[in-house]
Amino acid sequence: MRPDKRKDNEMRPVTIRRRFLETPSGSVLITAGKTTVLCSASVADELPKWMPKDSAKGWLTAEYRMLPGSTSPRTPRSGTPDGRCTEIQRLIGRSLRAVIDLEKLGPKTVFIDCDVLQADGGTRTLSITGAYVALVDAVNSLQLPESPIFDAAAAVSVGIVGGVPVLDLPYNEDSQAQVDMNLVMTGSGKFIEIQGTGEDAAFSEEELAQLLALGKQGIKELLSLQKNV
């Protein structure tokens, strides 16, 4: 039995609140259990400096931070993003760029901001799932002739805890997991990203297969929730 009495293949309840704020063109407050992330998508008529000035393609970039009050005890606010933050925001950016056609977007930059208001495990995968919804709203507000978003994207964490593969780990499971894996998949059932780490114990091919199966099921549920909102 898991600490919060869920079955091994059971997700925490997820809520997605669209248009939480008025300022960003896409604004989503997403929760999974206690984990709460504010996802904003803003579009600017500018390109990053490293792109050619006359590029016809656009760009999508993401930032991820945890607010100091998101954990107990409080997390100190850090000036520059630390290694973990950097990894996560690069993952969010790659994941969403996998479902948007940057040429159809045109010479614009989409900024995704994922600010974790409350952290209880799974912040990076919940950020991706929520940011996708904010991205859709922001892109729709541009009223482009053809939508540059050609597929959905959602993400979930899986892991092996006490030798048992489980779905959607809260902090108390995550901190004891032997294997930790994050999966990002498209609406059409393909993988965008697989990141599996066995710091405390390497994992076999059979375990890998079990984790992938759990993850696919969880992502399916999230994709269906995204559609409903």
Place this chain on the structure above:
Amino acid sequence: MRPDKRKDNEMRPVTIRRRFLETPSGSVLITAGKTTVLCSASVADELPKWMPKDSAKGWLTAEYRMLPGSTSPRTPRSGTPDGRCTEIQRLIGRSLRAVIDLEKLGPKTVFIDCDVLQADGGTRTLSITGAYVALVDAVNSLQLPESPIFDAAAAVSVGIVGGVPVLDLPYNEDSQAQVDMNLVMTGSGKFIEIQGTGEDAAFSEEELAQLLALGKQGIKELLSLQKNV
């Protein structure tokens, strides 16, 4: 007539939502019109490095940031707090330290985090008003024999726009104000802080008196709202 049809001495509607998050011991979501600030108060059993290690007194410090999505167009996320941020977080800290007895608090540090989710003028004064409520909740959770908080604190902005003294300026008034003033006052009607600036036009003693009167009235309303929640 003001742009949002308020009278010169009329505040925007203010809402205060206590216990917005579970992690910090004090968590308040406060709004005034569109301006939305998340105020967290966390207490740690540690002292800042500059205090003597065996101090019997505690400390209270504050941080203030605007989330990138709080404005349109988006505000770039800055590593270190800029000059404006620094000024504001120092003001929040001073204002709340004026109503708490740090000896009664004991050797602890209270961290106040004010994160602006949506900015439409008055973010620093709304931060103080909301942070006071979060501070009360956090201090109560300590279950000290005697409360170290000996007075209330609330803040409001006043200014002269188009030659007319007005109360509680949203962004479109603030950006055109000739004189801009922030007032912080106690529940017992004394001043904690007066910051008045006339960058576009110096102001006379008579105008100062009018601004102080408007501010006192606004703060009275806020203090009463704080009490009710």
Place this chain on the structure above:
Amino acid sequence: MRPDKRKDNEMRPVTIRRRFLETPSGSVLITAGKTTVLCSASVADELPKWMPKDSAKGWLTAEYRMLPGSTSPRTPRSGTPDGRCTEIQRLIGRSLRAVIDLEKLGPKTVFIDCDVLQADGGTRTLSITGAYVALVDAVNSLQLPESPIFDAAAAVSVGIVGGVPVLDLPYNEDSQAQVDMNLVMTGSGKFIEIQGTGEDAAFSEEELAQLLALGKQGIKELLSLQKNV
């Protein structure tokens, strides 16, 4: 009786030495008691990056630092300006911009540098009073058809020490003050800036009136001294 035997409404003796250095077009060494500030004003034919390139208006910006040897014990030299420094240099800049017409200045930037050589209280207000004189010299050296400076500016500190409102606080009074207030006023007797803080004790309206009266008197003396030099 005050520690240095002054009356409550008595200023420390102030000296202003113009053209202290040859390199900056305005260079003033100003002292009040032991406090000594070197104020330089330099003009460049360039605009800050945030202004439109073809702007017809100019800009004035200020920097404030304390040299390491200005205090005993020595103050460590800090790379980036700390919170206090940032606040002060923003105040100096705002105060002087209040008396200069940036359109008449034309597309130039005036840099004000206030370096505290010796610190004994009142460094920020003395910086403003001295920098105004350096600014006049620098602007005169431009030989513009019409002077962009339309009023004088001077500043003084007041405070409540041991329950008594006093004028022009040296360090040993300042460090014990219950209320600390800085006033910046124009030659025509209007307020540019009021910054009053009661960290140790909030202050009443009556006390505010007393402090304003003391400050107005002190600034009058400074304005007359500025005229004489």
Place this chain on the structure above:
Amino acid sequence: MRPDKRKDNEMRPVTIRRRFLETPSGSVLITAGKTTVLCSASVADELPKWMPKDSAKGWLTAEYRMLPGSTSPRTPRSGTPDGRCTEIQRLIGRSLRAVIDLEKLGPKTVFIDCDVLQADGGTRTLSITGAYVALVDAVNSLQLPESPIFDAAAAVSVGIVGGVPVLDLPYNEDSQAQVDMNLVMTGSGKFIEIQGTGEDAAFSEEELAQLLALGKQGIKELLSLQKNV
């Protein structure tokens, strides 16, 4: 046919030169085709600050950098590690910590430094493969009663280029890959880390299986080479 005429499942020739330098207790120069990495392992009788001072366990940490001359055109030398660097050095550290028993190591820190002298794809996986050998040399030099290293570790890159799964991608293939995957495995055939990204094209479960098979074969060859040196 691949640009360098290798078969799809053929590795580039790999050389491992132990004791390249005398100063670090483990020093390996490893090459795969043109890619050249200098791997150093140094051990210090100290613990990172975040560990308890009286910890009986040790730690292993890794740093990764590309020398400016490792690419043509030259890569500017950056002060702080950028996002990519940070990700890679965290991966190297996790991978090696998976095969070392930090309790048996005792309260010491192993520093792994991977400096890329010449970069032609696969620098992160080659770093892991070479650093493992340097780690073994450094740990052996400690002459501990029982070796804390309980398994081998090696890594390889696989990817899908032009629709075809291939092993060990040089730069000209890597920059055109639709899917890019890095695998780290133990000597006993388990996974330490799987990182697969489909930025240009999501990948199916069947493709995932093909990539894993290629990677397992490549790692087997590397493990056997490590043993021989």
Place this chain on the structure above:
Amino acid sequence: MRPDKRKDNEMRPVTIRRRFLETPSGSVLITAGKTTVLCSASVADELPKWMPKDSAKGWLTAEYRMLPGSTSPRTPRSGTPDGRCTEIQRLIGRSLRAVIDLEKLGPKTVFIDCDVLQADGGTRTLSITGAYVALVDAVNSLQLPESPIFDAAAAVSVGIVGGVPVLDLPYNEDSQAQVDMNLVMTGSGKFIEIQGTGEDAAFSEEELAQLLALGKQGIKELLSLQKNV
């Protein structure tokens, strides 16, 4: 004939004003022509972190900066010392450590601060000459049983301009010099430091001999002036 009509072996007039400020225990304002440097020496009962805590020896360290107004056009204020600053402050520190016995000083740190108020060539050598006087005053104020200063130190610049070796170069000569050399010598006529650079033209042994002769003469004059004040 030199631009300012001096002979090739003639120094600019030098003035040394002791006890310019009251706060640092040694405070010297030194000028050579237009070049003006404020030299402060402060002593603290602490040791740098890299020294053993129970060291019986002390340390002397130096910082050098140019104030923004010291040049025309104004020099931007830089957060961290740039390469040139770093070189100069290391030179000042080494030069003064060569004439002080750090064991006799005891476990204290002497901080030398050289702030250039006005720059017209020769700022680094003038800093050393002035800082030596401030150092003597600061050390005397300690009233140690035996003075740790066992020799004098002074410095001068020489160079080859238009093919001619000259003494004490102002900026307009320095910027055109083919060879630039700084000499630091003791009161007993030995070299502490020789730094000669021929960026525009390498120099022969004969030219080196001429420069050394000029420098020795100039330093002799400075040492005699130091004694007189």
Place this chain on the structure above:
Amino acid sequence: MRPDKRKDNEMRPVTIRRRFLETPSGSVLITAGKTTVLCSASVADELPKWMPKDSAKGWLTAEYRMLPGSTSPRTPRSGTPDGRCTEIQRLIGRSLRAVIDLEKLGPKTVFIDCDVLQADGGTRTLSITGAYVALVDAVNSLQLPESPIFDAAAAVSVGIVGGVPVLDLPYNEDSQAQVDMNLVMTGSGKFIEIQGTGEDAAFSEEELAQLLALGKQGIKELLSLQKNV
């Protein structure tokens, strides 16, 4: 007798390996005893920002770093170059600019990177000697009509150890030297740079002459070795 049994005027054996790497157009691995430096020279069709955009002249700049594993115990990797690094890389740049005609080079930038792989004294002088060879290779690869390099450059360290002037100091001598001097000379026997420091003991003119004689002899040997490779 010296610790490594060399005579006072005897150099350590020096090896120079050209074309060590393929990526930079000049790549040299140079060793003197245990000291090992990787010198790279890369040329870019760009100019530093501080040069006029339409300059017909080029520029040469140098960077110097010690890899963490170059010393035992390991040297922490520092983000920004420290004072010593900065001094050394400025010296390398000046020394090589003294033998290249930047007008004949044309509007290009030569980047010299000296990375110390193993440090046992004399890293800065060995860097110059090796970088000169890399520079020649890089410039030759440009196939300019006329070579901009008009002279050779080599460098050596000399010092006084235990009262005796010696040539080419390894770390165990360097750390005990009373006087430390670095000499850079041209192929035609002129001085580019003399940097002599007597931190522990000032030095007389006679000692200076002895050091210069030793240095000239050592540089002669290096210049002849450079020619041979």
